[in-house]
Amino acid sequence: MSVKLTASALAIAAVAATSAAARDQVQVAGSSTVLPYASIVAEAFGENFDFPTPVVESGGSSAGLKRFCEGVGENTIDVANASRKIKDKEIKKCAENGVTDIIEVRIGYDGIVFASDLNGNNFEFTPTDWFLALSDKVMVDGKMVENTAKTWADVNPNFPAQDIQAFIPGTKHGTREVFEDKVILAGCEATGAFEHILAHAEGDTAKKKKKAAEKACISLRTDGRSVDIDGDYTETLARIESNKDGIGVFGLAFYENNTDKLQVATMSGIVPSTESISTGEYPVSRPLFFYVKKAHIGVIPGLKEYAEFFIADEIAGPDGPLSEYGLVADPELSDTQNAVADEAILGSNM
């Protein structure tokens, strides 16, 4: 008994002694899309510098930015990874908590691909097909009616009569926003449904009307044809493996690591690849970012070095390990490098 008490007393003493010491490793959290890239960089950073390997947590872009905006100090994270740009609302929230100087770093581009079982049918999609397949209401003879499409052949006569079953990222993922924006909304506009909805939209200003119409466009059917996946791409893959008719939304890097199970569909006639994404030909792509707290530079050892190392040519360049893993290198990488070297904060160059 007394031995145990001494042990716990010792443990508490050890904690008290060391908690005074400053945190010496960079802490990162955020987007699960950026996580693999950040962990590759963190590992290489730990190997090549005398600083300890940074800690990278996931949890999603919004969760990461929320923690980033909690305040300044050792108990808050230094870097937030995001698969989308920081929102004005988040910048405001940050400022309220004293996080004012934020450095935005764009690391490159990521493609979103549509893939299905390797031995199933091959698809050549357009945004219109996806809108017609998944939207809750479609336009028939100038009227918006419930979507009743059952097979892909109902959507586009060129497609085989395969049941519509889509596995799309859940709403907490940054990928969902891109999917809605660049696929469903684009399809909505292409079919003319957008104009129709806009004409009947409620709202007092043109801006409000447009917003309402966009919202109506991206509302998806809820009869089980479209399934939200809140987990990771591994879950989407497992769903497709158990339901061979399923078509899933993946990141390019994930697809490229699982080519023995998946085949990729083209979008508007373009095969997704790092090349077609970097030229902008493949339509469904988005920039990836990380955000650095300027106030932590000089306080947390290695923070600036980590940020600079992340976007160095040998890491994020076209021949670096990130691009090998599936990141599409940013053609304007040198601008970003200069901005980080100068510690240019958000809003200073706009």
Place this chain on the structure above:
Amino acid sequence: MTDTSHSSAVPTSSLYAHDARTKKRNAAEARFKAYGMVAIAIGLIMLVTLMVTIFGKGLGAFQQTFITMNVELLESKLDKSGTRDLEKIKKVSTFGYAPIIKGAFQTTVDAEGIETALKTKDMAKLLSKSAASQLRDFVIENPDKIGTTVEFRFLANSRVDGYLKGRVTRDSIANDKNITSAQLDFVDQLRAAGVLFKTFNIDFIIGADASDQRPEAAGIGVAMMGSLFMMLVVLALALPIGVAASMYLEEFAPQNIWTDIIEVNISNLAAVPSIVFGILGLAVFINYMHLPQSAPLVGGLVLTLMTLPTIIISTRASLKSVPPSIRDAALGVGASKMQSVFHHVLPLAAPGILTGTIIGLAQALGETAPLLLIGMIGFIASNAPTSIGEGLLSPNSAMPAQIYEWAKRADPAFYERAWGGIIILLLFLVTMNTIAVILRRRFERRW
């Protein structure tokens, strides 16, 4: 029944002949036995399936493919100044080491007389990305070896490893841009020459986590340390608090409405889902008390809350099982209440308390859900702690959290490691439960 009292009434039926009702009852009993056996058989089949799946998928993780080669540590590349100044040697990054490894690979292939149309660049792709850092670490540790030739055993990349384990086949790589059929031919040649081989990989058990690009280098060792430190915290806090609480409740506290309420609440607490403790830990320990994120200390505190009810309930049960005559005898010869508890009741209850504690710890060891919320998931377990303070406070993961993390990652090679991690975790749990059973068998006294 004895023969001495002779019954005058002649029995109408024999007790040995079965009438209809007896037959029915016997049939019901036979059916019930059959149901029981079927239930056990189903359980056993499930267990066997589980074990076969786990071991079938996970054993591969303990073996890894290696490539050996002689590497000439060129002074011109690694230490241009020739001063062996460590600071200058450190300036050469892992990217600077890559060409040296490429050169060494080509030299090895030439020396073995292997003929191939592959370019050096495509050969080097068969090696793990960890090779350069392995070489750099060696040079920084042994700067005096610069200029000499040293034999190295590098990891092969996960696709090559998958090929040797049968996960990657020539059919499956048709669309894979990471490896080509020509490279697999080359792998066969290397294997025939004995340069490339599959062997036991200790680094899986003692190593650190690795990034998504090099699953072959990932190990569970650092996460194991994280689990160990968490268990230390749980043991140091939950055991004394739990035993003190249950001793007071069982031996000293008056029986009234307050102790009844406390008792009911402890039982309820044992049934609270573990994720709730995770949220509590995030709110109290991290947001309010400002303890560091991802630290095993916080994980240990959260798991302590979770384990406490288990320990209290089992301790109270074993205190209760000590007969009152022991207490009465102690009090009768003049011992105080406290003396009777500490000198007589507690030692007799100790085996039961220990068993309960070990089972509580085993439960805490396998717990993942609360760890999700306090930041122990991600690319975290990459620095091995060097002191107790660091072990408690610097970010780390835990075994179940590491397994979860691996199962999420894109490269299928991580999946194998997740199963391998499960084997290690199971071994720990089985060991702990065995110790609990042995303790109980050996020291438990029946009254």
